[in-house]
Amino acid sequence: MVHTLLSFGLVFIGLFYLALLMLIFPLYVHLDLKFLHYFKQSLLVSFINPHIIIFMAAGLVAVYYLFNFIPGLTLFFFGSAIATFLMWSTILAYNRIENKKRNMVSTDDRHLSKLGGN
Numbered sequence: 001m002v003h004t005l006l007s008f009g010l011v012f013i014g015l016f017y018l019a020l021l022m023l024i025f026p027l028y029v030h031l032d033l034k035f036l037h038y039f040k041q042s043l044l045v046s047f048i049n050p051h052i053i054i055f056m057a058a059g060l061v062a063v064y065y066l067f068n069f070i071p072g073l074t075l076f077f078f079g080s081a082i083a084t085f086l087m088w089s090t091i092l093a094y095n096r097i098e099n100k101k102r103n104m105v106s107t108d109d110r111h112l113s114k115l116g117g118n
Contacts, residue, residue, distance in 0.1 A: 019046035019053045022060075025083075026090035045093050052093040059085050 023042035027033075033041060044054050063081050067074045 016043065022056050023090055024088055026087045030091065030094065043095065048097055049093040052089055056086060056089045059089065
């Protein structure tokens with residue numbers, strides 16, 4: 001029983017570590033925060049958009065298999081292809097969060113204007 005709980009805990013810690021690694025560099029480039037806030041922000045983005053993290057992992061596997069199929073391109077394009085895909089996915093996740101935030105603010109403003117107009 002304890003072994004099973006520790007195994008699941010270790011798997012979740014490992015998954016969040018991988019999510020942190022996939023998001024930390026694009027967020028470092030995209031945002032201007034204090035050093036420890038990058039880690040917090042990347043974990044928050046991964047909690048809010050877990051489907052994007054799964055998409056990023058699947059994309060990394062696809063890029064790996066593509067370059068494994070065509071090994072001559074690996075030297076020139078592997079790093080930039082991974083970096084481009086991770087940056088694009090992270091910006092997609094971050095824009096989704098910003099849109100949700102903007103919609104919440106506009107909804108709150110509409111509710112406040114209705115209350116003030118009565």
